[in-house]
Amino acid sequence: MIVTIDGPAGAGKSSVSRMLAERIGFQYLDTGAMYRAVTWSVMQQGMDPSDREAVAELARQVKITFENGKVLVKGQDVSQAIRSPLVTGAVSEIADNPDVRETMVALQRSMVELGNFVCEGRDQGTVAFPNADCKIFLTASPDERAQRRYLQLVEEGVSADFQDVLTTQTVRDHRDETRPVGKLVKAPGSIEVSTDGMNFDKVVDQLETIVIQQLRI
Numbered sequence: 001m002i003v004t005i006d007g008p009a010g011a012g013k014s015s016v017s018r019m020l021a022e023r024i025g026f027q028y029l030d031t032g033a034m035y036r037a038v039t040w041s042v043m044q045q046g047m048d049p050s051d052r053e054a055v056a057e058l059a060r061q062v063k064i065t066f067e068n069g070k071v072l073v074k075g076q077d078v079s080q081a082i083r084s085p086l087v088t089g090a091v092s093e094i095a096d097n098p099d100v101r102e103t104m105v106a107l108q109r110s111m112v113e114l115g116n117f118v119c120e121g122r123d124q125g126t127v128a129f130p131n132a133d134c135k136i137f138l139t140a141s142p143d144e145r146a147q148r149r150y151l152q153l154v155e156e157g158v159s160a161d162f163q164d165v166l167t168t169q170t171v172r173d174h175r176d177e178t179r180p181v182g183k184l185v186k187a188p189g190s191i192e193v194s195t196d197g198m199n200f201d202k203v204v205d206q207l208e209t210i211v212i213q214q215l216r217i
């Protein structure tokens with residue numbers, strides 16, 4: 001069985017999806033981490049991110065695996081490195097590459113063959129798993145998403161400016177919503193959940209109720 005959770009950056013998808021998967025006994029697939037892992041490899045190789053052919057070839061060659069919640073590239077743990085601001089700043093260009101997307105979607109489909117999965121990303125309910133058993137579109141208003149991100153940065157001791165966070169988010173949203181392949185759009189048949197004003201536990205509770213109803217588990 002497959003549950004897809006798509007939505008914009010900052011809607012809380014990752015933490016919510018991970019907890020939901022744990023509660024219902026499914027595995028969790030973080031597809032954003034896969035695009036980040038390719039981006040990290042591109043940077044490691046000193047490759048030009050705009051060289052579409054070379055980047056596509058690297059995506060086909062690189063071995064991305066998940067192990068105990070960690071992301072590995074050719075066996076190396078890159079879980080922290082792929083969250084760096086450098087990777088975050090460069091990942092959109094890699095995720096825009098249709099050949100990279102084709103490789104990642106094929107890999108996602110093969111990864112879920114053996115088990116039940118909560119698959120989280122932007123195109124999981126539209127492109128990767130259009131026949132998923134339950135599709136969720138998790139969203140929140142731009143202000144709320146930027147506010148959460150801003151507070152997270154402050155908590156991490158990073159000096160941040162709310163307007164800057166909001167501007168960066170707007171640019172990323174636009175890129176996610178307009179990429180030629182795999183753009184962020186509410187999948188047909190998906191259930192939209194807005195997390196505005198809801199705390200983490202409440203969001204997970206609501207999703208769990210929806211999923212249990214839909215999957216009849």
Ligand code: DC
Pocket residue numbers: 009031032033035036091092095120121122123124176182
């Ligand atoms: O969710 P995230 O921030 O880790 O995603 C990293 C980047 O990858 C972001 O720019 C959106 C993109 N992405 C995508 O295009 N398709 C997915 N299925 C998942 C993420």
